[in-house]
Amino acid sequence: MKRYSVFAIAREAMNYHLGWEKAWGNPEPKKDYDVIIVGAGGHGLATAYYLGKNHGIKNVAIIEKGWLGGGNTGRNTTIIRSNYLQDPSAAIYDKALKLYEGLSQDLNYNVMFSPRGLLMLAQTHHEVRGYLRTVHANMLQGVTTEYISPARVKELVPIINIDGPRYPVLGALYQPRGGTGRHDAVAWGYARACAAMGMDIIQQTEVTAVRSEAGVVKGVETSKGFIGCKKLGVVVAGHSGQLAEMGGFRLPIEAVALQALVSEPIKPCMDVVVMANTVHGYMSQSDKGEMVIGGGTDGFNNFTQRGSFHHVEETLRALIETFPMISRLKMLRQWGGIVDMTGDRSPIISKTPLGNCFFNCGWGTGGFKAIPGSGWAMAELMAKGEPGPLAEEFSMWRFKEGKFIDESVAAGVAH
Amino acid sequence: MLILECPYCGVKADETELSPGYEAHLKRYGPGSSPEEFEAYMFARKNPKGVHFERWRHAYGCGKWFLAARCTATLEVFGTYPAQSGEPPAELQAKIKAKRPNWEGYK
Numbered sequence: 359m360k361r362y363s364v365f366a367i368a369r370e371a372m373n374y375h376l377g378w379e380k381a382w383g384n385p386e387p388k389k390d391y392d393v394i395i396v397g398a399g400g401h402g403l404a405t406a407y408y409l410g411k412n413h414g415i416k417n418v419a420i421i422e423k424g425w426l427g428g429g430n431t432g433r434n435t436t437i438i439r440s441n442y443l444q445d446p447s448a449a450i451y452d453k454a455l456k457l458y459e460g461l462s463q464d465l466n467y468n469v470m471f472s473p474r475g476l477l478m479l480a481q482t483h484h485e486v487r488g489y490l491r492t493v494h495a496n497m498l499q500g501v502t503t504e505y506i507s508p509a510r511v512k513e514l515v516p517i518i519n520i521d522g523p524r525y526p527v528l529g530a531l532y533q534p535r536g537g538t539g540r541h542d543a544v545a546w547g548y549a550r551a552c553a554a555m556g557m558d559i560i561q562q563t564e565v566t567a568v569r570s571e572a573g574v575v576k577g578v579e580t581s582k583g584f585i586g587c588k589k590l591g592v593v594v595a596g597h598s599g600q601l602a603e604m605g606g607f608r609l610p611i612e613a614v615a616l617q618a619l620v621s622e623p624i625k626p627c628m629d630v631v632v633m634a635n636t637v638h639g640y641m642s643q644s645d646k647g648e649m650v651i652g653g654g655t656d657g658f659n660n661f662t663q664r665g666s667f668h669h670v671e672e673t674l675r676a677l678i679e680t681f682p683m684i685s686r687l688k689m690l691r692q693w694g695g696i697v698d699m700t701g702d703r704s705p706i707i708s709k710t711p712l713g714n715c716f717f718n719c720g721w722g723t724g725g726f727k728a729i730p731g732s733g734w735a736m737a738e739l740m741a742k743g744e745p746g747p748l749a750e751e752f753s754m755w756r757f758k759e760g761k762f763i764d765e766s767v768a769a770g771v772a773h
Numbered sequence: 774m775l776i777l778e779c780p781y782c783g784v785k786a787d788e789t790e791l792s793p794g795y796e797a798h799l800k801r802y803g804p805g806s807s808p809e810e811f812e813a814y815m816f817a818r819k820n821p822k823g824v825h826f827e828r829w830r831h832a833y834g835c836g837k838w839f840l841a842a843r844c845t846a847t848l849e850v851f852g853t854y855p856a857q858s859g860e861p862p863a864e865l866q867a868k869i870k871a872k873r874p875n876w877e878g879y880k
Contacts, residue, residue, distance in 0.1 A: 599820040599821075599822075600822055608817040609817070609820075610812075610816030610817055610818070611818070611820060612796075612818050612820045613820055613822075657792070657793035658788075658843075659825055659845045660845055660848070661822045661845050662845075662846065662847065666774060666788060668788070668789045700816075701815065757812050757815070
């Protein structure tokens with residue numbers, strides 16, 4: 359792999375830019391691999407990358423039904439933060455945030471991580487108490503957050519209306535290290551680094567069955583034939599339930615649609631990320647100038663990658679009260695992604711009833727921010743066969759034991 | 774936009790008039806059941822990509838719970854029926870089978 363650098367740009371500029379090599383290849387699958395990862399989204403590619411980088415396992419295939427990074431990795435609102443309430447979540451999300459901070463250098467690929475600061479507005483007295491509790495929890499966890507006054511919110515976000523009649527801003531939970539990243543670049547950067555280690559990224563290939571012998575996985579049947587493996591990692595978000603069924607067990611997961619939308623591009627007007635959980639809306643401004651807006655999930659099982667129109671209406675109606683200046687903006691695009699929701703709204707990084715088969719799923723509405731930490735923890739689990747400190751609380755058996763990591767109360771809908 | 778017909782009042786209601794209630798026909802387990810049974814009852818949902826039987830409430834109408842058969846891959850609604858049904862009505866199952874020949878059937 360040729361390194362990307364300012365010298366590479368100069369060299370290629372002399373050469374009519376004809377010397378750039380492909381970032382990853384389009385290989386035919388081999389007969390078998392040490393490890394197969396199903397799902398070439400951010401989490402799957404990060405898992406493969408850290409398997410190679412941290413554990414020296416490089417005979418790896420990443421199998422993808424559609425195209426690389428075309429699922430939820432390319433559909434989220436790119437928000438990165440780690441101000442969670444529960445200790446296991448704070449640990450893995452803060453690990454992810456720390457990895458994001460050095461990711462562009464680590465991958466030699468600009469993921470455009472922008473720690474512009476992130477505000478979670480408190481718009482009811484209940485939320486004020488909730489966020490004060492989160493700040494105290496974060497202090498104990500070593501995650502830097504602070505609770506700020508409405509005046510400070512107005513200073514950070516001049517376009518906000520802090521004394522609206524219905525949704526007044528009473529304060530905010532502020533994480534200065536939070537921000538956004540370029541979601542596609544995260545997948546592309548990991549994919550390029552995986553390909554450079556000799557891993558095969560096999561796109562447009564659907565896994566149709568999981569083959570096992572005596573309770574241990576042997577490989578997967580795909581639309582390009584059988585591919586054998588010693589260990590199988592399934593990282594497929596919305597379709598985790600379908601893959602689990604192929605493995606012969608059931609997951610505590612339901613798939614629902616979560617949607618987002620962007621406005622027409624406008625001049626820079628907001629240089630932080632603002633989340634308003636009371637009204638189920640969150641907004642940031644992309645580098646192109648579009649206001650990127652996330653909404654709530656639909657309340658019914660759905661695999662169609664599109665959301666309900668009335669949710670868009672609800673989200674915008676509430677955001678317009680908080681940000682009056684966006685009322686004249688035209689919305690350009692709206693889309694949905696299929697998120698895998700667990701009972702306690704926390705992920706599953708776990709061994710499964712099938713031997714040598716591992717699942718990383720259940721990230722629900724908050725997966726993008728976790729990609730590096732999730733890949734790190736999943737790679738450790740797959741390499742050693744036992745979860746490390748980051749993953750051990752996220753076992754799929756916690757639902758039987760009642761050891762929930764209860765973030766549905768802590769974080770509401772907006773992740 | 775989803776439109777479901779309430780089997781009690783006959784109103785064709787869109788989803789803003791309804792509250793979703795997820796999977797229907799759950800067998801309930803309580804005190805005296807094993808941890809596995811209780812876990813499965815609480816959390817392990819079928820979550821199919823295809824025909825799904827689910828609960829809805831006509832929240833801004835008659836207020837009653839009813840059940841619906843819907844395809845989660847296309848959002849096609851096959852029909853609705855009263856919540857007092859132990860399993861989906863035979864004619865509804867026949868209708869789904871006619872539209873989805875590969876459907877494995879109820880349960």
